[in-house]
Amino acid sequence: MKYLSRSTMTLAALLSLLILAGCEKQGPAERAGESIDDAAREAREQMEETRDRLEERRQDAQECIETEFNNC
Secondary structure, X not given: OHHHHHHHHHHHHHHHHHHHHHOOOOOHHHXXXXXXXXXXXXXXXXXXXXXXXXXXXXXXXXXXXXXXHHHO
């Protein structure tokens, strides 16, 4: 039981430190990290939009090819 109590107190102390550390102002590393996350999110969104446009063009081209083939 003594071991569990000591572990529980250690865990509580670590959680308290994490909570207090989370309340501090963001430093340059945190801001840079957020900027990187934002840039990656934006790049992903642009790639998804490009993928969707390419898929639409592929479908249009396929329809065109099928139409031309059927006219022969």
